[in-house]
Amino acid sequence: MTPPLWNYVTPGIPDALFEQLPGIPLSKREIRLLLLSYLRLKVDSVLWDIGAGTGTITVEAGLLCPKGRIISVERDEEVASLIRRNCDRFNVQNAEIIEGSAPECLADLKDAPDSVCLEGGRSPKVILQAVWKRLKPGGRVVATAGNFESLYSLSEGLAELQARNIEVVQSAVNRLETRGNHQVFAAVDPTFVLSGEKVE
Numbered sequence: 001m002t003p004p005l006w007n008y009v010t011p012g013i014p015d016a017l018f019e020q021l022p023g024i025p026l027s028k029r030e031i032r033l034l035l036l037s038y039l040r041l042k043v044d045s046v047l048w049d050i051g052a053g054t055g056t057i058t059v060e061a062g063l064l065c066p067k068g069r070i071i072s073v074e075r076d077e078e079v080a081s082l083i084r085r086n087c088d089r090f091n092v093q094n095a096e097i098i099e100g101s102a103p104e105c106l107a108d109l110k111d112a113p114d115s116v117c118l119e120g121g122r123s124p125k126v127i128l129q130a131v132w133k134r135l136k137p138g139g140r141v142v143a144t145a146g147n148f149e150s151l152y153s154l155s156e157g158l159a160e161l162q163a164r165n166i167e168v169v170q171s172a173v174n175r176l177e178t179r180g181n182h183q184v185f186a187a188v189d190p191t192f193v194l195s196g197e198k199v200e
Helices: 028-040 054-063 075-089 124-134 147-159
Strands: 046-050 069-073 095-099 116-117 139-145 162-168 176-177 183-186 192-197
Touching: 028 054, 028 116, 028 139, 028 192, 046 054, 046 124, 054 069, 054 075, 054 095, 069 075, 075 095, 075 192, 116 124, 124 139, 124 147, 139 147, 147 162
Parallel strands: 046 069, 046 116, 069 095, 116 139
Antiparallel strands: 139 192, 162 192, 176 183
């Protein structure tokens, strides 16, 4: 029997263990750990992962929530197929991959989420408003922003929705890398992580 690729209960799967495609976003391990901590998942949580990219959050959450359900939304067919392959690599069987564009496809999702991870989208504020309508009372939204425009849009959206316990952090992570004959510290792209809770 082939041993599992990740035989640990702690999150933080190395990036290199995931199948990747050129140009497809991947939440780096350090950013992923931040996202997972702010999502505050339980073993039976229902998580929506919107703009899932390579599927790293979908995989990690699937392993952390063995009695839960992960719904991963990705509009590109090739990328959705990549997420399925990565779920297979880590034997994640509680994830459903939905091929569709947010926010249009969200109304058709069956299970209301306990948590939502919003990692992309052309109109993050519009998507935020759509998921908020389906989010369970007391549920959490965690979103990433890689530029000022997205940061402002998401911050404004959370405020307008009267989210409670709003938090915003920016990552500042450096990794040791070998370049030629030298070892240097290279910065992982700084990312803003925003979170907020829906009032019960």
